[in-house]
Amino acid sequence: MITLLIATRNAHKVGEIRAILGNAFQFLTLDDFSGTSKVIEDADTFSGNATKKAVELAKWLAANNSKLKIENSKPDFVLADDSGLEVDALNGAPGVHSARFAALDQNENSPDVDNNAKLLRLLKNIPAAQRTARFRCVIALVPVGFPKTENASPVCYADESERQVELFDGTCEGKILAAPHGENGFGYDPLFVPDGFEQSFSELGDSVKNQLSHRAKALEKLKLFLTANRH
Numbered sequence: 001m002i003t004l005l006i007a008t009r010n011a012h013k014v015g016e017i018r019a020i021l022g023n024a025f026q027f028l029t030l031d032d033f034s035g036t037s038k039v040i041e042d043a044d045t046f047s048g049n050a051t052k053k054a055v056e057l058a059k060w061l062a063a064n065n066s067k068l069k070i071e072n073s074k075p076d077f078v079l080a081d082d083s084g085l086e087v088d089a090l091n092g093a094p095g096v097h098s099a100r101f102a103a104l105d106q107n108e109n110s111p112d113v114d115n116n117a118k119l120l121r122l123l124k125n126i127p128a129a130q131r132t133a134r135f136r137c138v139i140a141l142v143p144v145g146f147p148k149t150e151n152a153s154p155v156c157y158a159d160e161s162e163r164q165v166e167l168f169d170g171t172c173e174g175k176i177l178a179a180p181h182g183e184n185g186f187g188y189d190p191l192f193v194p195d196g197f198e199q200s201f202s203e204l205g206d207s208v209k210n211q212l213s214h215r216a217k218a219l220e221k222l223k224l225f226l227t228a229n230r231h
Contacts, residue, residue, distance in 0.1 A: 001026050007053045007080035012186040020210050020219045028075055036060055046082040050140035051165050053080035058142045075144055083137035085188045089126045112187055131176040135214040139222055141166045170217025
């Protein structure tokens with residue numbers, strides 16, 4: 001069974017990924033490791049940030065191979081995603097800054113309630129017909145190369161992993177409400193209504209969201225890739 005290391009400590013994101021990919025894979029997260037360095041997401045594209053997170057973690061794993069004592073703590077692939085909301089009336093903002101929209105001068109994420117409040121404030125005078133938006137997700141999948149001998153250089157394996165990055169993308173079109181609706185979900189879910197629906201992601205619930213979300217579409221492509229290359 002393929003073991004995937006999800007490069008996040010976000011419990012909501014981990015739950016979505018596990019639910020969408022199902023029981024065909026084993027999962028680890030950053031919470032299963034100690035000493036991993038924080039990656040600064042300073043790329044100007046979702047693919048750039050996802051790739052940076054995945055490659056940096058693959059390099060750390062290769063360099064710290066000797067510290068990984070448990071067999072199932074050695075993943076086959078690192079999976080990292082970057083995703084966010086693109087609002088047409090804001091020229092695509094918040095985009096790659098979605099998680100820290102309310103505090104763009106900081107590298108730390110902002111509370112969801114603050115990000116939502118800022119978005120509503122900026123869209124206050126925008127009519128409903130012009131509040132079109134989309135969620136976008138890009139997932140980077142990087143194979144993890146562990147040195148086979150004590151003398152083998154982890155750098156070689158890390159560089160090889162960097163050359164083998166696979167990217168998978170997904171989008172979900174919709175619109176932004178004038179006020180939050182629903183108690184479930186996270187991020188901008190209470191404000192986002194996907195095309196073809198009248199309720200927000202928060203109101204629709206995980207079972208519906210995990211069928212049509214941006215992350216679901218990207219993960220479906222990843223799942224097909226892994227299944228086709230399993231043998």
